[in-house]
Amino acid sequence: MYLSFLIFQDMSSKVTKIGVLTSGGDSPGMNAAIRAVVRTGLYYGLEVYGITRGYQGLIEDDIIKMNGRSVANIIQRGGTILKTARCMEFMEQEGRQKAYDNLKKRGIDGLVIIGGDGSFRGANKFSSEFDIPCIGLAGTIDKDISGTDFTIGFDTAVNTAVEAIDKIRDTMDAHDRVFVIEVMGRDAGYIALHSGIATGAENILIPERKTDINSIIKSLKEKERRKKMVNLIVVAEGDDFGGADQVSRVLKENLPKAEIRVCILGHIQRGGAPSCLDRIIASRMGYHAVESLLQGRHNVFVGIQDNKMNYIPLEQAVKTKGKISDEWLDIVKILAS
Numbered sequence: 001m002y003l004s005f006l007i008f009q010d011m012s013s014k015v016t017k018i019g020v021l022t023s024g025g026d027s028p029g030m031n032a033a034i035r036a037v038v039r040t041g042l043y044y045g046l047e048v049y050g051i052t053r054g055y056q057g058l059i060e061d062d063i064i065k066m067n068g069r070s071v072a073n074i075i076q077r078g079g080t081i082l083k084t085a086r087c088m089e090f091m092e093q094e095g096r097q098k099a100y101d102n103l104k105k106r107g108i109d110g111l112v113i114i115g116g117d118g119s120f121r122g123a124n125k126f127s128s129e130f131d132i133p134c135i136g137l138a139g140t141i142d143k144d145i146s147g148t149d150f151t152i153g154f155d156t157a158v159n160t161a162v163e164a165i166d167k168i169r170d171t172m173d174a175h176d177r178v179f180v181i182e183v184m185g186r187d188a189g190y191i192a193l194h195s196g197i198a199t200g201a202e203n204i205l206i207p208e209r210k211t212d213i214n215s216i217i218k219s220l221k222e223k224e225r226r227k228k229m230v231n232l233i234v235v236a237e238g239d240d241f242g243g244a245d246q247v248s249r250v251l252k253e254n255l256p257k258a259e260i261r262v263c264i265l266g267h268i269q270r271g272g273a274p275s276c277l278d279r280i281i282a283s284r285m286g287y288h289a290v291e292s293l294l295q296g297r298h299n300v301f302v303g304i305q306d307n308k309m310n311y312i313p314l315e316q317a318v319k320t321k322g323k324i325s326d327e328w329l330d331i332v333k334i335l336a337s
């Protein structure tokens with residue numbers, strides 16, 4: 001719970017024109033969030049502007065006025081109609097000055113940023129330098145932001161991973177093989193953990209825990225002795241031991257007779273139609289972002305915790321590190337035995 005004086009500003013300076021942008025890696029549901037911001041803004045009589053390619057478009061003045069039709073028929077589409085980018089120039093004061101000048105020129109006095117913790121840190125720096133209130137919406141497939149139970153895109157990404165892993169399991173089982181499947185998650189193991197549990201993986205390797213490769217080798221040798229060589233290993237790309245290629249290389253060295261295959265799911269996890277849950281989360285967050293700007297609640301990002309909206313100061317936007325409880329890993333161990 002954060003003190004309200006930290007995040008409420010002068011109510012007399014009400015916003016009239018707002019901009020919305022998507023920043024960093026895209027995630028399914030970003031379009032639903034854009035739609036919610038635009039339609040809520042228009043409902044309250046605001047002018048709403050779409051900024052293309054994240055902060056890059058802000059710097060390059062690539063800004064378009066949106067209307068209700070601009071966001072028609074997008075709630076079900078993956079990607080982002082506004083496009084996205086990771087913008088280095090915005091990390092420099094000169095870049096942020098250009099961005100501010102472009103907003104000022106149009107009279108845009110509020111900004112909604114849909115992205116991850118890096119994008120929020122950029123917004124925080126920007127709003128501390130210039131008088132533009134910013135509201136973030138947590139959009140990343142990795143679910144690696146503190147203070148929210150959900151991020152836009154995570155549910156869809158996990159379901160995509162589950163669908164793919166189920167298919168791999170069929171062929172793995174038919175051939176009695178070991179599969180090492182790499183899923184996304186540079187700093188967080190949530191996609192690996194959720195998709196691994198949901199597909200009955202024997203081992204799940206995540207950045208939040210030190211990987212004990214020797215115990216995996218030991219259990220595979222035991223399986224080899226019993227001639228039961230089916231084993232699914234789901235590894236997050238950011239695991240401390242390395243990705244799927246590294247894991248499989250070491251397993252092959254130690255189990256030369258085993259048939260070990262690797263599959264890296266990659267960007268397939270970032271695309272596709274958003275799940276129902278992601279559309280709902282995005283719609284709720286988008287609506288509350290505009291409400292927040294109108295109420296004078298500034299420089300926070302919108303999360304959802306215990307099914308309630310949670311407003312976290314942008315300056316506290318940090319990655320969830322090591323937050324996975326042992327209970328989850330016990331479930332993996334017990335259910336795979």
Ligand code: F6P
Pocket residue numbers: 025140141142184185186237270
């Ligand atoms: O942050 C989301 C994410 O999908 C990570 O899981 C992954 O490491 C990264 O983005 C990939 O980024 P890019 O598309 O820029 O290669």
